[in-house]
Amino acid sequence: MKPAAFEYLSPTSLTAAVEALTNTDGGATKVLAGGQSLMPQLNFRLAHPTRIVDINGIAALSEISEADGLLTIGALVRQRTAERSDVVRRACPLLAEAVRLIGYPAIRNRGTIGGSLAHADPGAELPAVAVCLDAEIVVEGPAGERVIPAAEFFTGPFSTRLADDEILTAVRVRSAASGTGAAYEELSRKHVGFAMAGVAAVVRLDGDTVAEARVAVSGVGTTPVRANRAEAALAGQAPVEKAIADAAAAALEGISPTSDLHASAAYRRHVAGVLIRRALTSATTHARENR
Ligand SMILES: Cc1cc2nc3c(=O)[nH]c(=O)nc-3n(C[C@H](O)[C@H](O)[C@H](O)COP(=O)(O)OP(=O)(O)OC[C@H]3O[C@@H](n4cnc5c(N)ncnc54)[C@H](O)[C@@H]3O)c2cc1C
Numbered sequence: 001m002k003p004a005a006f007e008y009l010s011p012t013s014l015t016a017a018v019e020a021l022t023n024t025d026g027g028a029t030k031v032l033a034g035g036q037s038l039m040p041q042l043n044f045r046l047a048h049p050t051r052i053v054d055i056n057g058i059a060a061l062s063e064i065s066e067a068d069g070l071l072t073i074g075a076l077v078r079q080r081t082a083e084r085s086d087v088v089r090r091a092c093p094l095l096a097e098a099v100r101l102i103g104y105p106a107i108r109n110r111g112t113i114g115g116s117l118a119h120a121d122p123g124a125e126l127p128a129v130a131v132c133l134d135a136e137i138v139v140e141g142p143a144g145e146r147v148i149p150a151a152e153f154f155t156g157p158f159s160t161r162l163a164d165d166e167i168l169t170a171v172r173v174r175s176a177a178s179g180t181g182a183a184y185e186e187l188s189r190k191h192v193g194f195a196m197a198g199v200a201a202v203v204r205l206d207g208d209t210v211a212e213a214r215v216a217v218s219g220v221g222t223t224p225v226r227a228n229r230a231e232a233a234l235a236g237q238a239p240v241e242k243a244i245a246d247a248a249a250a251a252l253e254g255i256s257p258t259s260d261l262h263a264s265a266a267y268r269r270h271v272a273g274v275l276i277r278r279a280l281t282s283a284t285t286h287a288r289e290n291r
Contacts, residue, residue, distance in 0.1 A: 003042035010054040014061070014140055014169065020053045021165040022142050027051055031167055033076060033115035036107050061114070061169060066091050069175050072138075075114025075168045080105060082113055091175040093286065094133060094182035094202050098125040101184060104192050114168040120223075122157045123194035125184060128224040132200035132216035133173045141166035154223035179211070180204045181286025185279040186218075187271050189262065195219055196263055197271045201279035203239065205287045210234050213247070213280065220257040220272050227251035230276060239284040248276040 007027075011017040021029050027050030032038055041047040055061060061076035064087055071091040073082060079099050082088050089096040102108055102116070102125055116126040117137060130137065130150035137148045142165055153160050162168060176182070186198035197219035204212040213234040215227035230251035237243040257268040 001043050001045060004045060004048045006042075006049055007051040008054065009051065010057050012057040012059075014058055014167065017053055017055055017058060017167055018140055018142060018165065020051070021167070024051060029053055029164060031055055031118070033118075034078065034111040036103070036111040037115065037119045037121070055167060064088065066175060070172050071175050072170050072172045073113050074170050075112060075118075077113045079108035079111045079113060079116070083108060092133070092173050093176055093180065093290075094129050094184065094200055095126075095173075097182050098129045098184035098200060101125050101186060101195075101198075113171060117153070117171060118160060118162055118168045120154050120156075120158050120160050121194065122222060122224075123196070123198070123219055125186070125195070125198060125200075125218070127154055128198055128200045128216045128218040129184070130171060130173075131224040131226055132202060132214050136172040137168060138170040138172060139166045140169050145169070147172075151226070156222045176202075177204060179206065179287055179291045181283045181288070181290055183279045183282035183286065185275040185282065187275065197257075197268055197275060199272065199275040199279040200224075201276070201283040203234075203280060203283040203287045205239070205284070205291065208238055210237055210239050210284075213283075215247075215251060215276060215280065217251070217255060217272050217276065220255050220268055225255060227254065227276060229254050230280070234280065239280070241281075244277055244280045244284070247280060248273050251276050 009020045029051045030049040032054040061074040063074045083099045135150040137153045182202045186195035200216045202214040213231045215230045216224045218224045230247040233247040233250040259265045
């Protein structure tokens with residue numbers, strides 16, 4: 001099927017792009033980034049905007065930079081670029097771990113970091129990464145820039161706090177300290193399929209104890225869920241097998257998924273527990289390697 005007709009604009013500045021989203025004569029607009037989710041939606045006529053604003057010509061959105069302990073990744077940075085970036089691997093090992101699980105290379109060559117966050121698929125990896133790291137989502141609209149904490153950005157499946165006339169411009173995370181390890185574990189029904197559940201985990205070691213643990217789980221709610229109980233249970237502990245298993249058990253007390261056609265609530269919960277254990281174990285191993 002082909003998309004319904006739409007007006008196509010390709011501004012080369014952020015100001016012009018926001019303007020194109022604002023002055024719409026009442027029609028629906030959509031931002032086009034990598035097109036890996038939007039184009040199928042258009043072709044299946046699940047989305048029928050009257051105007052597409054292609055932001056691929058705005059070079060400033062494709063930058064990765066690090067300053068004052070903050071890593072900033074432009075919205076248009078391709079997933080494959082982030083995957084191969086030495087800066088990202090060092091400053092944000094969780095993103096480097098997670099992004100390679102997205103689809104396959106052809107998807108990641110076009111798909112963008114900002115597009116994945118804006119699309120907010122509940123099975124996607126990057127929203128869980130953003131929530132796990134307390135990322136800041138930077139957006140630009142007619143009133144200028146605003147910064148939305150990741151914990152507030154995702155409001156439901158395919159739904160965020162982005163207004164129709166706003167563009168996600170960048171995501172910012174604190175650079176990882178030494179002694180930090182990260183892992184992303186997920187279960188999919190088929191290779192490169194969207195995950196049934198996924199777990200983002202970061203462990204920072206101080207000597208032989210956990211100085212900080214961060215865990216976020218996708219697929220067990222309408223948005224990624226932070227597993228605060230696991231984090232609190234592991235902080236200050238030696239990350240031995242029992243402590244990690246106890247942390248995973250503690251996390252499950254705060255997780256109550258629903259059943260759907262892919263899995264029952266009980267199975268999803270079980271999978272989440274296994275993945276939390278695996279992700280924390282693997283993040284601990286990487287943290288030891290990074291001391
Ligand atoms: C076969 C296949 C397998 C895939 N597997 C996975 C997977 O395993 N995990 C996963 O996470 N994803 C997967 N994806 C989706 C992929 O990651 C997409 O790249 C991502 O969801 C959207 O990024 P995009 O840059 O392509 O955005 P687009 O498709 O261009 O846009 C997606 C949505 O976000 C909006 N948008 C995009 N950028 C911005 C912005 N800067 N500001 C405001 N709004 C914006 C668009 O308007 C649109 O509504 C898969 C896709 C395909 C086709």
